[in-house]
Amino acid sequence: MNRWAVFWVSAFLGATGIAAPAPDQWWNPGDDRPLPAYVEYANTWGRLGVLNADGPVTTDGHPFFEPLGPNGRACVSCHQPADGMSISLESIGSRWTATNGSDPIFAAVDGRNCPNLPAKDPASHSLLLGRGLFRIALPWPPVDAAGKAMEPEFTIEVVRDPTGCNTGPVYGIAGEKREISVYRRPRPAANLRYVASSGFGVSPFIGKTGMLAAIDPDTKRPVNMNMMADAREATLKTQAMSAARGHLELTKGLSEQALNRIRDFELQLYAAQAFSSEGGVLDEPDGPTGLGPAALAEGRDGVLGNNTSNYVIPMEDKWAKLPKGADAAEASRNTFRQSVQRGHDVFFFRTFWIRDAMHINTVGLGNPIKRTCSTCHGMHMTGMDTANGWMDVGSTNHPWALEPPESPWAKKLPELPLFKVTCRKDLPPHPFLGREIYTQDPGRALISGKCDDVGAIVIQQLRGLAARAPYFSNGSAATLRELVDFYDRRFNIRFTEQEKIDLVNFLSVL
């Protein structure tokens, strides 16, 4: 389905006022209804377009949509089309209400703060219900690709354990399973042709550290390691297998045929905001060429953005100067569109000092650097980082991570665990955090065992943001405004109020 076809569908939906949530917005595993070639779903900011480039998908018997494991989940449980192929906090809350906590997404394995907590008690699921976080249990110490235990560059202690999981006798770090539990948002399973692309920066070595890159077990070639928060899975197929065993509790995993079907489905699926409540249809044929799902379906992956030929999100200044409008509705639409264009320009051209951010200030640029948002969010069409895109912007590490101050009067206590990481004395310290680091989630370090990787998280794609709040891997930004505010605080950017509004509007149409 090309840009024109998507435009007419979107325009028709707009004209007929189909903007309210459809009754079939939620996909249950085994629903067995077809996923259309193109469908739009309402969200707070307008409508998200979901485009299957290969045409309608028969979900009956499809391993992405069928409940394959004992807990009744399918991939679609946590990768909902209406939520940009992630799952929004709003959807999680709705499912709790609709099912009294019995939806498979609340399964004990990772839908509770810890599997040993009582079922159907909201307190047992507080991180999922409050921040959209699933439990990710990782081995401690880390293991290499062959499953052999590594000697990490640091020791780890549990400083705070609100869920009880990391200090428990079974699931704790020193427990029977020798696990460490961190809590993360599901990443969108759309636009993955871009996310998994090997078109730029992929070599046998990790571009930012010089270490060995992960290898695709099928092709034996290096991969971009840009897919998961900690880049622990090499390919879409290994991710699907790992998720089937972990999240779906499928002991035997998936067949080769099922893995291939999941991969093929994901590589042809695109999701992006298609209609803005204030800005109108986003993928008009004569509009900015980077907006809407059809633009993603037609775009080139593995391309580093620049300001001459491959803008990260191409807008061609088409909304820079618009007429006042023939009527109030058009005037309002054009005012919003001009704000989006300004937000785009802030994203690209508003410099600020990026300081003490691991894996950006350490790759030969200096500390600090005077650059822009697009320095890190630089890949064409998605705004991801280049390959091996993990970085510590402070979303999980002290002192920048969201931590409500504790006091006798505090109504809200810290929700996430806090770990103390102590780096070995015979090795150089973390260049910005030293040898003692406090973190809610050590991120990539739980896979690499490297002190420099503590709190480093792979940068996510920026598409479909309107459909899948909250943001950051730990769900610490409830809204797009909070996301912008985090960066404003972290890097002392001092955005003006107008710049913040424009940035939020820009992000809302991606």
Next chain:
Amino acid sequence: MQSSRLRFWFAAIVLAPVVVSGPVAGQRISFVSCPIIRDTKSVPCWLSQYDGDTYYLTIQSDVSAAVQPPMLGHQVLVEGVVSDAPPICGGIVLEPVRLSVMPERDDSCNKMLPADDRYTIDFNPRPPGPSSGRLAFAPAPRTGPAAAPPAPEGPQSVDLFFDFDKGVSFRHPGDISSILSLAGRLPARKVKITGVRGAHLLTDKTLLRESENVGRRRAEEIAGLLRGAGLTVSPEIEWLDGKDEADGIEDWRTRRVTVVLTP
């Protein structure tokens, strides 16, 4: 009267070199000091002060730059040759210059100077915003096919250089890939990897040495990466102390691993 005149000439002869004793062109200089960042209307420039003089180090560019900027929060080891070029950003130019960020934190290194109209950068190869489509120092795209490299003959030696006390970084994949390529073309039947603990004779005659185990750590790290990336020969590993090599002339070369490939 005569005695006071003698005292004058004595003082003039003895003290004159002291009064004008700034660095002279061609002089090698090596010191550890805090870096300073000065903003400009385009990209920031980096400076450092030593013995009362301010030196220009480099500007912010991108990963393709030959000289990459230091870090606030850390001291920097500067090794360079004083140039007679006009000052840049108010600093004496060192050309060539080699910088290495010292690994331990030093929070006193925190000086950021605002943009000042007296200091401008007119050779900015890369703006602070989005790039123009290629790296600042990247060579122009090739117009024809690359010439095949000559077939190597006899033992081949490759040096990899490191930051002070640090191991493999983003700078090394190209070197390691070259070694692997060379090993395949020889083909190498023996590979010897020697890690060196670096040492620096600074301008003030201090002997600055890296950590005791860094030579071994580097050699083992390079060996592990070569094996992991496909080297089939089991390499021989050794490490040594570069203290005797430190003479104040390009001492950064002591922070190295040498890989010798023998057919």
